[in-house]
Amino acid sequence: MNFIDPHIHMVSRTTADYEAMALAGIRTITEPAFWAGYDRGSAAGFRDYFEHLTVFEPARAAKFGIRHYCWICLNPKEAEDLALARDVLAIVPEFLDRTTVLGVGEIGLNKNSRNELAVLEMHLQIAADRNELVLVHTPHLEDKLKGTRLIMDAVKNFRIDPSRVIIDHGEEHTVGEILDRGFWAGLTLYPVSKCSPARAVDILETNGTDRIWLNSAADWGVSDPLATVKAANEMRMRGYPEETIRKVFHDNPAAFLGQSPKFAG
Amino acid sequence: MPAQIIHMQAAEVIERYFLENRARVIEIAAFLDRVGRASGAGAEAAESDFRLISLRNAVGVLLDGGGNKAARAQLAFSDLSTEPIESAAGMKGACGAWKGVCATATGVCSASNASCDNAEG
């Protein structure tokens, strides 16, 4: 089957990763704009990054038979500086117009501060004005529950249809609320700090397989670009039928992403 | 909540996942021993560190008779406040536990100056 990994940071990965992903059946990926592990010094630094996401990375992926889409924004880890945020937000719309950009993301919160919330709201305004899909990063660890709730409240204030918003990095204590409020939920397969394949499949078992996707969020840290394939194998070992596995790793992300006319599978 | 999906019998679940979870419990026990053995300045404060308090609260969830344990263990580590913080300047990572647990009913606790440099993407 063809897998979609809807959240992965390929700018940090090697060509060997691309090859392994292609061999494992990952045919389509989407890459949200995120933090580089250090703060960029200026809006010009973000312009270069957005250029990389929209020009170089799709071409690199294509060499391995993988379709590469992306999302554009100023990520929440660099959202404390409001002056920088305004400069970056000014260049976001020209990149949203590009053919492989599916929407605004990954926006959200990191430490749940007032400035992060203000920058989140600036992005939601752009998404509402342009009717863009939204990919949301929820905070890590102890900050996740509070941040997830603040984010969902903010989206509601902008009257954005929750079925066009994926709230990513959901875990056991947040997925139920995310789905109950009409959003899509993302589960991230990450060693130690997010979900293991077994826990992610447990979450499917308790919350169902509708409006939910799984991703690797592989980046420059300890992470695994084949995590989606391993989680599919966990489902297989537990006795899930192939059609359910296909739903989770292909049909669901295709349904959410297909709300953008730019997405071609 | 949708009907729960069940593909395995309880005996199969235990057969498949017991050993790795036995190992995890022993890892936790060894970790607590390691903290206990560490002597010198700060050893006492470490015992009341907010992270260890939260860990013990989460372990309590494992031992109680209730279900939904994973979500409730997550809550033992979560920030339960609701207002945004004033500033995130100089803060990037997360600690894995909430310093505010020290102000709740869980007893003596130290918020410590943990740097919590888990600044992943």
Ligand SMILES: [Zn+2]
């Ligand atoms: Zn990400």
